Amino acid sequence: MADLKLGSKGDAVARLQALLCLAGLDAKPVDGDFGRGTKAAVVACQAANGLTPTGIADEITQATIGMDGEDKTLTPDPVIANVDEVVVRNIFPNATSAWNIHTHLPHVLAALKGADMDDRDLVLMALGTIRAESEGFEPIDEGKSKYNTSPDGPPFGLYDPGTNIGKNLGNLYPGDGEKFKGRGFIQLTGRSNYRRIGEALGIGNTLEEDPDRANEPELAAKILAAFLDNKRRMIKYAILGRDLAQARKLVNGGSHGLDRFEETFRKGEVLLAKKDDDDWLTG
Structure with missing residues (x-):
C-alpha cells in the first residue's frame, strides 16, 4: 500500500x-x-x-x-426486492399522494437495477436524494428562488452565462439559465450536465435539445441513477464513514435538503433492517 x-x-x-x-x-x-x-x-x-x-x-x-x-464497499448489499410502496410511504411523509409513489417507484427501482446499483447504500442514497429535491416523489421543475434569480433579473438569471454559477454549469447563451434549470428527481441543472448525462444514457444530445424531457418519469429515473453512478465510489465511502453531509454534497454541491436527506436515509436503514428480520411491513 x-x-x-x-x-x-x-x-x-x-x-x-x-x-x-x-x-x-x-x-x-x-x-x-x-x-x-x-x-x-x-x-x-x-x-x-x-x-x-x-x-x-x-x-x-x-x-x-x-x-x-476486504473493502466492504465493493460488495453490494441487495435490497431492491424489499423496497416497496409501504417502505417508501413510511419515509416520504409529505408525498402529495400514494399515486406518485405507486407510479414512479417502479421506474426508480428499475433504473437503479439497470445501472447495477441494487445496493442498500445506493438505493437509500437515491431515495434520500429524491426526498431532498422533491418531497412529493415526482420529477419536478426547479422553482425560482434567491439562489437562482436576482430581485430585478430574469428568471434563473443567476445561472446565465456571465455568472460564476452559469460558467460552472456550462451555460453558453442568455436564457440558458432558465432553459437548463433543475428538473427531474435529482434536479439536473446546467447545459453541460444535460449533455453529459444524455451521452451517458446513450441518447446523445436529446436532453440538451429538449431539456423538458428530464421530467419524463422513466427518463428522470435513469438520469438519477446515471448521476449517482458517476459518483458511486465516493458516495459509498462517505456513507461508510457515516458522513451523510458529504454524500449529499456529492450530488447537490452543498447542503440543500440535508435534513430531509439524512432523515430519509436513517429511517430507511431501520425499516429495511426490520423488513429483513421479519418482513413486518405489510399492507
Whole structure:
C-alpha cells in the first residue's frame, strides 16, 4: 500500500477517512482529499496505537485501521426486492399522494437495477436524494428562488452565462439559465450536465435539445441513477464513514435538503433492517 499524506487524493484517501471515522476519529469530510483534518486524525490514530505520530498513513498505519482487509464497499448489499410502496410511504411523509409513489417507484427501482446499483447504500442514497429535491416523489421543475434569480433579473438569471454559477454549469447563451434549470428527481441543472448525462444514457444530445424531457418519469429515473453512478465510489465511502453531509454534497454541491436527506436515509436503514428480520411491513 502506498503512503497517504497531505496532498494525496482519490479513492484510497476516501477509504482511509471512512475507516478513521469508523474508529471514532474525526476525518470528515470523507472527500478523498488528504487535508489537515485527515492528518490530525491519522496522528491521533497513530498515537492511540503506539505508533510514531507522523501524520503520514504508511502501510502499518493503514493496516491498523483495516485497510489491508476486504473493502466492504465493493460488495453490494441487495435490497431492491424489499423496497416497496409501504417502505417508501413510511419515509416520504409529505408525498402529495400514494399515486406518485405507486407510479414512479417502479421506474426508480428499475433504473437503479439497470445501472447495477441494487445496493442498500445506493438505493437509500437515491431515495434520500429524491426526498431532498422533491418531497412529493415526482420529477419536478426547479422553482425560482434567491439562489437562482436576482430581485430585478430574469428568471434563473443567476445561472446565465456571465455568472460564476452559469460558467460552472456550462451555460453558453442568455436564457440558458432558465432553459437548463433543475428538473427531474435529482434536479439536473446546467447545459453541460444535460449533455453529459444524455451521452451517458446513450441518447446523445436529446436532453440538451429538449431539456423538458428530464421530467419524463422513466427518463428522470435513469438520469438519477446515471448521476449517482458517476459518483458511486465516493458516495459509498462517505456513507461508510457515516458522513451523510458529504454524500449529499456529492450530488447537490452543498447542503440543500440535508435534513430531509439524512432523515430519509436513517429511517430507511431501520425499516429495511426490520423488513429483513421479519418482513413486518405489510399492507
